[in-house]
Amino acid sequence: MADSRFFERAGPFTLRQLAEIGEAEVRDPGQEDRLIVDVASLDAADADRISFLDNRKYVQALKTTGAGAVVLSQDDAANAPEETACLVSRSPYRSFALISQAFYPKPTVEPGIHPSAVIAETAQVAASARIDAGAVLGDAVIIGEGSHLGPNVVVGRGVTVGKGSRIGPNVSLECCDIGDHVQIHAGARVGTRGFGFAMDPRGHVELPQTGRVIVGNDVEIGANSTIDRGMGPDTVIGDGCKIDN
DSSP states (O other), X not given: OOOTTTOOOOOOEEXXXXXXXXXXXXXXXXXXXXXXXXXXXXXXXXXXXXXXXXXXXGHHHHHTOOOSEEEEOTTTGGGSOTTSEEEEOSSHHHHHHHHHXXXXXXXXXXXXXXXXXXXXXXXXXXXXXXXXXXXXXXXXXXXXXTOEEOTTOEEOTTOEEOXXXXXXXXXXXXXXXXXTTOEEOXXXXXXXXXXXXXXXXXOOEEOOOOOOEEEOTTOEEOTTOEEEEOSSSOEEEOTTXXXXX
């Protein structure tokens, strides 16, 4: 079970609700009103939790699970214990991920700007955005509706962040445009100068890195990742990409 100090759980949900959320079907319609309070692995789940099977090497764990319900394929449903409800899905892992999101939704962004944040006069911060303690926003920065910048985020001149994006603590953004619903985790660096120079006996000469980093929508960038800019063309991170250095 997730530690309530760190994670807030929603629910409970009926199997009918979870089937709708997870793009699945309840194999036995008579169990649609059964309540489920949480998600868990096959070996840790009990009668009021839901689990899943996506890899057939865990079929034995399915046969002995105490889970109240399991998301699985039609072919695997025959291996579930008699007392376990089956949610049949063409993509069990995807269905379980959607169900897990329902139990553990992302925290709501509470709008506001911390008094210790330093924001340039020419920066534009949407009224529904949140800027946490110690953040620094440079000239002409644009922060979209519902976005959240964590503590000590540094946003360089001209950078744009779309709507609904979440920028973790100690992230730095420069020479980049960030799309909508992007997640950038703690300590990541986006748009930093690439390591370019001309080698010469008289001394190395720095080569200006005049490209940009363009991050699409629904991208996730892992903690402490670095995405440099180059001379050009622009570095483009396409919609939906997941990056972890």
